Amino acid sequence: MVIKVYIASSTGSVAVKKHQQAVVGFLESNRIRFQEVDITMLEEQRLWMFRNIPTDKRPEKGNPLPPQIFNDDLYCGDYEDFFQSKEDNTVFAFLGLSSKPSVKDSES
Structure with a gap:
């Protein structure tokens, strides 16, 4: 499982930069x-992201803003969903991870 964070490296929005x-x-x-x-x-990555965000999570007008978070191909949510999961102390469940990584993990 790989957590993928879809970002925009060149954005004029300070809010988007801070959220990312x-x-x-x-x-x-x-x-x-x-x-x-x-x-x-990569246009192909942008289109993939847009197509894989559930319809009910897309804005009424315009395109979804980054960051958008996926676990492999499974949509986790956007920044607001991430922020709420942090507030609720449920980030690992939000990301589809079983638990916090071990501090003893020596692979990094």
Whole structure:
């Protein structure tokens, strides 16, 4: 299982940048393996992300904003969902992970 965070490396939105940094920072600080997928570099990745966000999670107008979070091909949620899971202390369940990675993990 690979956590994928779909980001936009070139965005004019300060809010989007902060949201992306918050998600990536959390994953890094908790030693959760993840992959950043830059939707501004590969049109095919952007289209895949848009197609795989559930209809009920898409905005009424425009496109979904990054960051969007997946566990392999399974949609986890957007920044708001991530933030709520942090508030509820349920991030690992939100990400589809069984538990917090062991601190003794020497693979990193």
